[in-house]
Amino acid sequence: MKKDERGGVPVRLKCLQICTRAEEQPMSTRRDFLKEVGLGTTAFAVAGELPQAMPGRPSSSAEAAGGQPSSIMAIAAHPGDGFFAMGAPVALQAHGGAHAVFLSLTLGEKGSATIAPAQYGHLQREASERAAQMLKAQTEFLEYPDGELPASEEAKIAVCDLIRKHKPGVIVTHWRGSWHKDHRACYEIVNDAIFYAGLPALARKDPAHSVRELFFADNWEDATGFNPDTYLDITPVFEAWMQACNAFPMWRGETGFRYNDYYGSLAVERGCLSGYTKAVALMSPPEQRTRRLHKLSGG
Numbered sequence: 001m002k003k004d005e006r007g008g009v010p011v012r013l014k015c016l017q018i019c020t021r022a023e024e025q026p027m028s029t030r031r032d033f034l035k036e037v038g039l040g041t042t043a044f045a046v047a048g049e050l051p052q053a054m055p056g057r058p059s060s061s062a063e064a065a066g067g068q069p070s071s072i073m074a075i076a077a078h079p080g081d082g083f084f085a086m087g088a089p090v091a092l093q094a095h096g097g098a099h100a101v102f103l104s105l106t107l108g109e110k111g112s113a114t115i116a117p118a119q120y121g122h123l124q125r126e127a128s129e130r131a132a133q134m135l136k137a138q139t140e141f142l143e144y145p146d147g148e149l150p151a152s153e154e155a156k157i158a159v160c161d162l163i164r165k166h167k168p169g170v171i172v173t174h175w176r177g178s179w180h181k182d183h184r185a186c187y188e189i190v191n192d193a194i195f196y197a198g199l200p201a202l203a204r205k206d207p208a209h210s211v212r213e214l215f216f217a218d219n220w221e222d223a224t225g226f227n228p229d230t231y232l233d234i235t236p237v238f239e240a241w242m243q244a245c246n247a248f249p250m251w252r253g254e255t256g257f258r259y260n261d262y263y264g265s266l267a268v269e270r271g272c273l274s275g276y277t278k279a280v281a282l283m284s285p286p287e288q289r290t291r292r293l294h295k296l297s298g299g
């Protein structure tokens with residue numbers, strides 16, 4: 001995808017609401033600062049007359065919102081991805097009182113060079129449950145084999161069923177521009193699972209559920225073509241999120257990559273770019289970037 005196809009100005013958010021809305025800017029100094037660094041902000045004029053979400057598809061753009069943080073589900077190929085790359089938005093929504101779920105499609109059991117897969121998978125599961133509890137979130141696991149995650153119809157329906165069970169307003173998952181085959185498979189599974197989840201004619205145990213918004217996470221392994229359009233202020237949950245990630249042995253670099261240093265400093269860098277103390281960057285699917293405006297306000 002060419003860079004200019006993403007277009008638009010990044011949106012800055014204090015939380016992910018059921019219907020996302022850019023926050024009002026409280027200070028002219030902040031607005032001026034952001035203009036100088038070339039980001040600016042977006043203020044939506046939103047109200048009424050909005051079409052219903054298409055069955056099986058996330059709705060596009062912003063709609064009027066009641067201000068409650070949306071329920072959220074992080075869907076990751078491996079437990080570490082869910083907590084390290086997607087965990088801060090989940091922590092933020094849970095902090096605001098929303099239903100929050102971490103779904104891992106594998107246990108990441110082949111991720112250690114020194115611990116046997118069965119034991120390491122157990123450790124990963126335990127760490128996930130401990131970390132989720134710290135963040136007041138729930139966990140789900142599908143336990144497909146690590147490194148062999150199939151982008152199969154069976155997997156898509158299994159994820160569809162969990163989406164219908166938990167009814168998230170927002171889903172965060174992998175961007176497809178990854179060197180890791182499980183991450184690419186997860187991207188495909190989640191996109192099709194959202195489609196299936198929203199189809200009323202697809203009869204499953206739970207009724208259809210339309211996911212409002214989908215975001216791709218800022219993951220060091222999924223960096224090809226990743227261009228964020230949304231910055232989320234995670235300052236209120238930064239410390240709790242870092243502590244939750246610390247439940248994972250690999251967080252501190254045991255498997256060769258210093259996740260703690262990378263994601264901790266990335267939150268600072270994204271914060272610098274967005275005018276928050278700590279932030280994460282998210283990327284929306286192209287159809288979600290369409291905005292509906294009553295007027296062009298210019299400010």
Ligand SMILES: [Zn+2]
Nearest residue numbers: 077078081180
């Ligand atoms: Zn991974």
